Amino acid sequence: MATIKWGIIGLGDIAQSFADSFNSEQAELAAVASRSLQKAQEFAERHHVPKAYGHYEALCFDPEIDIIYLATPNSHHAENIKMVLNAGKHVLCEKAMVMSAAEFKEVHELAKDKNLIIAEAMTIYHMPLYKQLKSRIKSREFGQLKMVNAMFGSLKEADPNNRFFNKELGGGALLDIGVYALSFVRFFLSSQPTELQTMAKLYETGVDEMSTIQMRNEHNELSSVSLSFRGKMPKQGVIVCEEAYITVLDYPRADKAVITYADGRTEIVEDGDSASALSYEIDALTQTLLEVENLSFIDLTRDVTNLMDQSEKLWGMDLTK
Structure with a gap:
């Protein structure tokens, strides 16, 4: 072998x-x-x-x-x-x-x-749960995909010298936790967003401390991302279709989701094992x-990188300088 x-x-x-x-x-x-x-x-x-x-x-x-x-x-x-x-x-x-x-x-x-x-x-690209959910969404089991939202907040120590706020080390919420949120969103969207609006609060070192990003693609699917390095938020992703919405907690390595149908019924979906994410x-x-x-999902990585790049430029932030 x-x-x-x-x-x-x-x-x-x-x-x-x-x-x-x-x-x-x-x-x-x-x-x-x-x-x-x-x-x-x-x-x-x-x-x-x-x-x-x-x-x-x-x-x-x-x-x-x-x-x-x-x-x-x-x-x-x-x-x-x-x-x-x-x-x-x-x-x-x-x-x-x-x-x-x-x-x-x-x-x-x-x-x-x-x-x-x-x-x-x-x-996110390798969790069995997401492969199942994406297949069911693509088959229109829940009707047309309408919106994908993700949030991620982490309370980091307010120390300008640590890596999370260090510009020279590529710090900031977007490059650390935002890449998860944008990857979750992009994984489920039918195509790359073509419109993007965003606001951010920068930390004293010049990196992003918190932000919101709103997007729309050519299929008129909307998406939003909320991030914070100085306030805890749930790692929650929500996929909204016409006839149901899917809630995923701890989405970076999720093995469980809850589907809530329009009539109030719920379905719990479990697939894979969070502990095996790196495996x-x-x-x-x-x-x-x-x-x-x-x-390798390199096309999704390219799309997410472009969204991060657009956001940083709109914030007036350039980590490559």
């Missing part, structure tokens, strides 16, 4: 969870890298990884590695993606994959030139490489 060998660059908290999510005989975590060799060795020992590198480039040029998971800060993603692609490796990059539409175009074109896959580590990502990209089939 063929095995896809993975590497990890950037060994923070999310990388710890990612390393714990390998449970398939077809996917092996074979090497990790940090700027600190000691940190890489400690990580490798903890997760039983055969190889540890103290330089990112050394892992990139390891001939046994097929694909690299990038878990570095947002501001380093584009540079790191290019480094991995130029070494001839496929990439799964933490969200937000890049910080601007210009960066997306650059890395996407390089991936195509190299005949390599790049993908964003967006759990679904690993399995999807592993199968993509084994079957030479593009299942």
Whole structure:
């Protein structure tokens, strides 16, 4: 049985969870890298990884590695993606994959030139629940799709030095939690929004603290996103159709939804397992490489990146400067 060998660059908290999510005989975590060799060795020992590198480039040029998971800060993603692609490796990059539409175009074109896959580590695209819901919506089981809304609020410590508010590290609510909300919205919309209006309150460091975004596409489907870094809100998504609406709580890794019909009846839908969200990502990209089939949802990543880019420009915010 063929095995896809993975590497990890950037060994923070999310990388710890990612390393714990390998449970398939077809996917092996074979090497990790940090700027600190000691940190890489400690990580490798903890997760039983055969190889540890103290330089990112050394892992990139390891001939046994097929694909690299990038878990570095947002501001380093584009540079790191290019480094991995130029070494001839496929990439799964933490969200937000890049910080601007210009960066997306650059890395996407390089991936195509190299005949390599790049993908964003967006759990929403791989949860079994969403595949079922999208199929039922597309079949018009609930009538025509009318609206998709998402909110996400997190109470972060008001410290201008931490990464959440650090402009140099790609901080701000949009790039951290907003990418989930916009990915949820775009996943269910029939097409990319063509109209966008937005308002934001910027933090003292120049990144977005909270915002609202309203959109409409060519199918006259409306959508809205509400975000906050200084006020807790539910991670709630609502999909509105003519004859029912679907409510999803904790939507980044959801395995349960409630359908409320026009007559008041409710239906609970359960599919998948929230605890396996990262395993679904690993399995999807592993199968993509084994079957030479593009299942990376890169077009949705492009669309979401463009929406984030438009919003930041309307706020007068440019994180790439």
